Amino acid sequence: MLQNDRLYITDGGIETVLIHHHGLDLPCFASFPLLADEDSTQVVRRYFEDYIALAERNNAGLLMDTLTWRANPDWGEQLGYSAEQLAAANKRAVQLAREIRDAHPLVPILISGCVGPRGDGYEPGELMTAGEAEDYHSAQIAALAEAGVDFITALTLTYVDEAVGIARAAQRTGLPVVISFTLETDGRLPSGQALRSAIEETDARTDSAPTYYMVNCAHPTHFASVLAEDAGPWRERIHGLRPNASKKSHAELDESPELDEGDPAEWAADYAALRPHLPNLEIVGGCCGTDHRHLAEACAAL
Numbered sequence: 039m040l041q042n043d044r045l046y047i048t049d050g051g052i053e054t055v056l057i058h059h060h061g062l063d064l065p066c067f068a069s070f071p072l073l074a075d076e077d078s079t080q081v082v083r084r085y086f087e088d089y090i091a092l093a094e095r096n097n098a099g100l101l102m103d104t105l106t107w108r109a110n111p112d113w114g115e116q117l118g119y120s121a122e123q124l125a126a127a128n129k130r131a132v133q134l135a136r137e138i139r140d141a142h143p144l145v146p147i148l149i150s151g152c153v154g155p156r157g158d159g160y161e162p163g164e165l166m167t168a169g170e171a172e173d174y175h176s177a178q179i180a181a182l183a184e185a186g187v188d189f190i191t192a193l194t195l196t197y198v199d200e201a202v203g204i205a206r207a208a209q210r211t212g213l214p215v216v217i218s219f220t221l222e223t224d225g226r227l228p229s230g231q232a233l234r235s236a237i238e239e240t241d242a243r244t245d246s247a248p249t250y251y252m253v254n255c256a257h258p259t260h261f262a263s264v265l266a267e268d269a270g271p272w273r274e275r276i277h278g279l280r281p282n283a284s285k286k287s288h289a290e291l292d293e294s295p296e297l298d299e300g301d302p303a304e305w306a307a308d309y310a311a312l313r314p315h316l317p318n319l320e321i322v323g324g325c326c327g328t329d330h331r332h333l334a335e336a337c338a339a340l
Contacts, residue, residue: 048323068108132185151182171203218252254280278321306335
């Protein structure tokens with residue numbers, strides 16, 4: 039899927055940037071409804087230009103996520119979307135990503151069909167079995183596949199059963215799938231499971247279906263000790279990191295009215311400190327509070 043010996047970057051925390059830097063309203067923290075409005079769509083196009091330029095300067099590729107992290111049935115219903123309208127919204131997000139890629143043929147760009155958790159993303163909420171999760175996420179994954187994404191990425195997952203279900207649903211489309219867990223300040227999933235255990239269990243229950251794993255929506259210092267102290271082949275399965283800018287817990291971020299962007303240079307240094315423990319790290323990105331400035335510092339540090 040990825041070109042050997044090439045660094046890939048992702049964008050940063052698109053929702054926090056659109057809200058706090060561009061003044062856009064994102065009900066339910068969902069960005070996909072923006073694509074129904076041409077002015078907002080142009081803001082999204084300009085947003086990705088910064089990352090494309092950064093990739094070009096660093097001779098890197100770009101993994102471009104579709105704006106579909108919240109485009110699943112529960113969130114869609116809260117936003118007033120029917121099943122048909124939601125499928126169309128997912129496909130429109132892919133179309134936009136393909137248009138942006140076509141406009142920049144000199145930069146290697148892969149389109150990631152982004153899938154988010156059924157629930158909040160900070161806590162497990164109502165738990166599903168793996169079978170229920172497979173059924174739940176299948177419609178969105180099928181729409182993304184039909185629209186022409188290169189692979190599926192599930193971000194901010196909080197427990198293993200949902201990861202297993204998503205991996206199996208993606209397998210049915212024939213697309214590669216990436217699983218990214220979120221972690222609390224103790225380096226564990228919100229479910230309480232250790233990261234190593236979550237990766238090993240997901241692999242065991244899916245015959246190692248995920249192409250690779252990532253960690254997102256946690257500051258590098260939240261899981262540095264986990265990587266340093268718990269050696270083993272499981273760390274080789276982690277190919278990408280998309281950390282938060284803030285060192286605050288998920289609960290503290292939920293209650294904070296202001297955006298905590300941290301210090302981009304310090305963030306990048308904390309990020310780079312993880313590299314000795316991740317032999318296959320090749321994807322550098324950010325999550326809440328980060329933008330192209332953080333990613334520029336990370337590229338320099340790495």
